[in-house]
Amino acid sequence: MNVSYKWLNEYVDLSGLSPEEIAERMTRGGIEIDRVESRNQGVxxxxxxxxxxxxxxxxxxxxxxxxxxxxxxxxxxxxxxxxxxxxxxxxxxxxxxxxxxxxxxxxxxxxxxxxxxxxxxxxxxxxxxxxxxxxxxxxxxxxxxxxxxxxxxxxxxLGLEDAILELDLTPNRSDCLSMLGAAYEVAALTGLDVKLPESRIIDTAEQASDYVSVAIEAEEQCHHYSARYIKGVKIAPSPLWLQNRLVAAGVRPINNIVDITNYVMLEYGQPLHAFDADLVSGGRIVVRMAHDGEILQTLDDQERKLDSSMLVITDGEQPIALAGVMGGASSEVSADTVNILLESARFDGGTVRKTSRQLGLRSESSARFEKGVDPERVLLALDRAAGLMAQLAGGLVAEGVVQAGEVGAEPAVVSVALAKINRYLGTTLSGLEVKTIFGRLGFAFEVAADDVFEVSVPTRRGDITRDVDLIEEVARLYGYDNIPTTPIEGASTPGSLTVPQAIRRELRKRLTNAGLHEAISYSFTSPAQTDLFPDLAEQVRPVRLAMPMSEDRSVLRTSLLPQLLEIAAYNRNRKNDNVTVFEIGSVFHTDEETLTRLPHEKHRLAGLLTGSRRQSQWNVKAEAVDFYDAKGLLEEIFRLLGVQNSIRYEAAAPTHYHPGRTAAVLLETGRGYERIGFVGQLHPEQQRDLDLQDTYLFELELGQLYDAADAAIVYKALPRFPASGRDIAVVVDRTVQAGALTAAIAETAGELLESVEVFDIYTGEKLGAEKKSVALSLIYRHSERTLTDEEVTELHGKVVAQLEESFGAELRK
Amino acid sequence: MKERLEALRTEALEALQQVTDPGALNELRIKYLGKKGGLTEILRGMGGLSAEERPVIGQVGNEVRGAIEAAIDELQERFQREETESRLRAETIDVTLPGKAPLSGAVHPLNKVAQELEDVFIGMGYTIAEGPEVEEDYYNFEALNLPKNHPARDMQDSFYITDEILMRTHTSPVQVRTMKQMNGKPVKVICPGKVYRRDDDDATHSFQFNQIEGLVIDKNIRMSDLKGTLLQFVQQMFGQQAQIRLRPSFFPFTEPSAEVDVTCVQCQGHGCRMCKQTGWLEILGCGMVHPRVLEMGGYDPEEVSGFAFGMGVERIALLKYGIDDIRHFYANDLRFLNQFARM
Known part of the structure; x- marks a missing residue:
């Protein structure tokens, strides 16, 4: 709403208050003024x-x-x-x-x-x-x-010595979509009085009811419909003062009749419509719901296809206006118009809103009806406009208002106790102070026992329905700045993170210390992206937005990896080939075609490593990252969470991963080993398509890890007896996995084995292409005594024998 | 014999003067003092001396040994010193060359700021609650006093999935879920998370962004408590000189409602470009929880009251770091991310 300072001055005497001062007071009072602009652009x-x-x-x-x-x-x-x-x-x-x-x-x-x-x-x-x-x-x-x-x-x-106040209204203050509303607000803030406009209607011998009839067939959607008949108008441009005010408010002058309806709408906030009465068959107005498929050509010359949720004004047969949104072309006021049927009505806000949204048709009228108009002003505005049509367009106003429905202009009575106001705000206002505030707002009230204010809320303030609404009025006029600043009373409570939050913070800390950067990407992605890594979820059906902004952002992500790949490509295009990033975020899965319940929303951790492990430097050579860098990060994470002993890796070949360089990560839970993720290389074909060097990925479900994480650190006594170490190297087939060897060793050696580690893998011509040598370091220890050499030798012998038996291992001498 | 000893001394000391390296020194030590060396050789003849001569010659022998030993020790020390010096010379490096950088990454600036905000509130006794990003219309709107077709729904243009399910437009639904879960008990939580609003992306708008909202419900919670809480928060976040200013506003879920400005972080309130010369920056919205919202959350508005507040993490991060474009947060350019790898 654009408010002309000069026009506003008609209703409130603003002498001594500059436009800027008014703007500041209104803004501080809750009606934000976006800007104050001089109408004179430099003339x-x-x-x-x-x-x-x-x-x-x-x-x-x-x-x-x-x-x-x-x-x-x-x-x-x-x-x-x-x-x-x-x-x-x-x-x-x-x-x-x-x-x-x-x-x-x-x-x-x-x-x-x-x-x-x-x-x-x-x-x-x-x-x-x-x-x-x-x-x-x-x-x-x-x-x-x-x-x-x-x-x-x-x-x-041209009225250019004026300033325009641009009101940025919140939805509750639609009362300020009118000059009068703004005037009441300024009056409340300044303590000034409001001067109302006059409506002069000169009696004539003609009876409106001889020319016009009104019937409402949709009472829930149309609460009140009133009409007047104005005879013998002369269509012409409006006088300059009126045109100037319309232009100041941002409305284009058309002709005197249309301008008057717009002028009164701006003044009262009540939308009006003028029909050419001779083009409304029989002067009949029937308000009803549209029929499905009915067509109406609106004033903007568009054909609108209507449906039964839309309210229309008809002449008993055909629709002639889209109620509260826009008039129809067939009954438009033109240069030849002589007689006017003037409409002022109260339509249901929700119906107008729905219609206007559905047709993508918004107007000054719909904007006001949507938020609710003041029932009391339906007839006031009708009379005001009719009077102006007589005065400015030479028409004769026929006697009487033809109307149907209920005016419904009873002020609501809302009570609030002084004690509640002070308790709610933390203030110590006196009854007199509150009385003054209600007085300035123009609210009538009575004070009952115990300082309870019974306030008759004017119908223009439909937003006030409860005691807290009155408390807000008191607070904003008293001044938010004047409300004291207090600490919360009562017992203090300890604050804390939940376990998942604490875990995510630890993961961030650990991974960034390991050189990774944290990324945050969009949850919306393209359908093609959701197909890339399907293996981590059993029921991957992406969730689709009803009305996406673009196809590229039309579905919710099902994996974090596609966007990490985009990040790698993005940075590569900016001459940064070394990318190590991770993201912690939600992915969304459903098994439903159309959602009837919320989708599965899973927290995941994903990482990507490509290029060199670290920047090359004068004394450091760039070394390409490999599978074991990625796996090392996971091992570190699992150690961090205390679940390292419940994790197993198995070779796997999920879609778009390198089939020979990928492992499934399994976590032992109460339900056995569950797959919680993958770690591996991006498939070389994918790497080629994305123009990436060798790229390693991991993605883990955090849900199971939250459950399994063991925060309790239990101290283990330092060993008191010496360990006995044995190194062996065995030659086995290349396909034998080191994990299988160590598992077999652990199983055979039992409790006396403290640790077994692979310390070298050797392949070479001497061994033949199908063989490899695995060097292992075993440490034996007894916690209660020193192991004898014979004991160790015997046990170690069993281990070696087991390896020979299970894997055809040959001990390398 | 005495003469032989004296001669040995002279010879040895002269020879030692010619020595230039530790190897030769060692050879001389063996030659003169070793088990088969010259001194031992001479003293072996002591058996043929008289009882009177023996101690005299013995003493001379000891003197000669002492003198040679002293000379050797001195040389040895000198060689060691020289060796150390030459080693230090050889090992000298250019200390101005750069050191080996340990690996270091960075927490994303949005999470860095969010964690900081969370920590301030944790310190003030808040717990953290989370909820789904895909929400039911009921939690996102209806239970927050925003029935269907309410004009205030226009304030937040939403991404719907079905008529009843949408991307949450704020983290307020978590407040509703928390109220239902707390079942009438006092509440003091903050709700951080991603939210989504249909908005054309530009330097200050993003269709995806992060919010942190707070909710406190108890007996006798007052609007003055809200002001006190927010003042404490901004002073911890932006420094003790920070002040707040509340302007009346509207949110369907609070009444009274307010927008909150904080003293401009750049100019400390004197007026600058960042605050458009006002000295204030708008950073959050807040208000007293609307009684309808309390009722729908299972609380009796005649028994308890509460306040709620909410802020955008991006907005705070933009202000805090002086970042000019919100889209940087989602491009994940390493040159950008790397700037946050510090305190």
């Missing part, structure tokens, strides 16, 4: 002039030489290029020394040899916004009404 020295004569320029076809009277003794000679300039016109004249918006300075000049002492201006040159100009003013010079005094500053004529 000085432009006055009303009279074109006494016009002659063709001797040397230019398109130019005219005009003699212009601007109310001074001197007659000005002005060369003008506008096609519509003519003798006998009143026009804006920028005299020598004038300034125009955009920094143009008017000087004495010669145009094709003819002297010009100024410039005749168009509306655009005066800084009026193009889209608000009536059609006839969009081209050529601005032709002014003939009754203006010559020499009058144009800024006065």
């Amino acid at each position: 000085t020295g432009v006055v009303v002039g009279y074109v006494k004569s016009k002659e063709k320029h001797p040397d230019a076809d398109k130019l005219n030489v005009c003699k212009v009277d601007v109310g001074t003794d001197e007659e000005l000679q002005i060369v003008c290029g506008a096609a519509n300039v003519d003798s006998g016109q009143h026009v804006p004249v920028a005299v020598v020394g004038a300034k125009l918006p955009g920094g143009m300075n008017i000087k004495r000049a010669k145009l094709r040899g003819v002297e010009s002492q100024g410039m005749i201006c168009s509306a655009k040159e005066l800084g009026l916004p193009d889209k608000l100009l009536p059609r006839e003013q969009q081209e050529g010079i601005l032709v002014l009404p003939a009754d203006l005094k010559l020499g009058t500053p144009i800024t006065e004529v």
Whole structure:
């Protein structure tokens, strides 16, 4: 809502208060003023002039030489290029020394040899916004009404010495979608009085009911419909003062009748509609729901296909307007219109909102109905507009209002106790202070026992329905700044993270210490991306948005990896080939075609490593990352969470991973070993497509890890007896996994084996292509005594024998 | 014999003067003092001396040995010193060359800020609650006093999946879930997380962003407590000089509602470009929990009251680090991320 400071002054005496002061007070009072803009965009020295004569320029076809009277003794000679300039016109004249918006300075000049002492201006040159100009003013010079005094500053004529306050209204304060609403607000903030506009209707012999009938067939959607009949209007442009106010409010003047409906809408916040009464068959108004498939051509010349959820105004047969949204073309007021059927109604906000959304058609009218209009103003606005039509368009207002439905303008009574106000706000307001505040708001009230205020809330403030709404009014007028600052009373509570939150923080800490950067990517992705890594979820059906912004962001991610790949590619394109990143975030799975319940939302941890492990330096060579870097990170994480002994890795070949360099990660839970993720290399074909070097990935479900994580550190006594170490190297088939060897060793050696570690893998010609040598370091220890050499030798012998038996291992000497 | 000893001394000391390396020194030690060396050789003849001569010659022998030994020791020390010195010379390096960088990554700035915010509230006695990012319309809107077709729903244009399920537009649904879970008991939580609103991305808007919201419900919670809490929070987050300013506003789930400005972090309130010369930056919205919301959450608004507040993590991070474009947070350019690898 754009509020003209000058116009506002009609309802509240603003003398002594600048537009900026009003803006500051309104903003601090809860109506945010986005900006205060001067209507004058830089016009000085432009006055009303009279074109006494016009002659063709001797040397230019398109130019005219005009003699212009601007109310001074001197007659000005002005060369003008506008096609519509003519003798006998009143026009804006920028005299020598004038300034125009955009920094143009008017000087004495010669145009094709003819002297010009100024410039005749168009509306655009005066800084009026193009889209608000009536059609006839969009081209050529601005032709002014003939009754203006010559020499009058144009800024006065066009009302440019004004400021516009741009209100950024919250949905609850739709009462301020009107000049009167803004006036009440300013009055409450300043303690001034509101002066209401007058409606003058001169009685006539004609009866409106002889011309108009009204029936409502959809009572839930149309609460009240009122109409008046205005006879014999003369369609013409509105007087300048009215046009100026419309333009100031950002509404384009059309003709006097339409302008009056818009003017009164801006003044009262009550949308009105004027029908050409002779085009409404039989003067019948029937308000009903549209039929499915019914067609209505709206004022913007669009064909609208209606359905049964939409409310329409009909003539008993055909729809002639989309209730509360827009009128129909068939009954539009035109230059030939003589008689007016004027509508003022209260439609259901939800219905208007739905219709307007469904058709993508929003109007000043729908914006007001959606948020609810003041029931009391339906008839006030009707009378005000009818009166203006008589006054400004020469119409005769027929006697009486034809109406149906309920006015419904009973003020609500809301009670609030002084004690509750103070308890709620933490204030110590007195009854007198609260009385003053309600008085300034214009709320009538009575004070009952125990300082309970029984407030009759005016119908214009439909947002106030409960005691807390009144408390807010008290708070904002008292000033939020004046409310004290207190600590919460009562026992203090210990704050804490939940276990999953604490785990995620530890993971972040550990992984960033290991050199990885944390990424955050979008949860929305393309359907193709969700197909890339399907193996970690049993029921991958991506969740699709109903109305995505683009196909690229149309579904919820099912894995974190595709976006990590995008990040790698993004950085590679910026000359950074070494990318080590991780992300902790949710993925979304469902097994339903159409959701009837929330999808499975799973926290995951994913990582990507590509390029070098670290930047090469003068003394450090770049080394490419490999599978074991990625796996090492997982091992570290599992140690961190205390679950390292419940984890197993198995060779696996999930989609789009390298089949020979990928492991499934299994976690032992109460239900046995469950697969919680994969670690491996991106499939070489994928790497080629994305133009990436060898890239290693991991992705883990965090849910099971949250459950399994063991935060309790239990101290284990340091060994008191010496260990006995034995190293062996065995030659086995290349396909034998080291994990199988160590598992077999652990199994055979039993409790006396403290640890077994692979310390070397050797392949070479000497062994043959199908063989490898695995060197293992075994440590034996007894916690209660020193093991004898014989004991160790015997046990170790069993271990070696087992390896020979199970794996055909040959002991390397 | 005495003469032979003296001669040996002279010879040995002269020879030692010529020695230039530890190897030669050792050879001389063996030659003169070794088991088969010159001194031993001479003293072996002591058996043929008289009882009177023996101690005299013995003493001379000891003197000669002492003198040679002293000379050898001195040389030995000198060689060692020289060796150390030359080693130090050889080992001298260019200390101005850069050191080996240990690996280091960075927590994402949004999580860095979120963790910091969480820690402030944890210190003030809040626990942290989380909820799903895909939500039911009921939790996201209806239970927050935003019935279907309520005009205030326009304030948050949403991504719907079905008519009843959508991407949460704020973390307030977690508050509703918390209220239901607490079953009438006092509440003091913050709810961090990702939220989604249909918005064209530009330098200050992102369709996905992070919020942290807080909710406190108990007997006699007052609006002055809300002000006290927020003041304590901004002073811990932005420094003791930070002040707050509340402006009346509207949220369907609170009444009264307010927007909160904090003293500009850049100019400390003097007015600068960042705060558009106002000295204030808008950082959060808040209010007293609407009685309808309390009722739907299972609380009696006549018995308890509460306040709620919410802020955007991106907004705070932009202000805190002076970042000019919100899209940086989601591009994950390592040159950007790496700037947050520090305190």
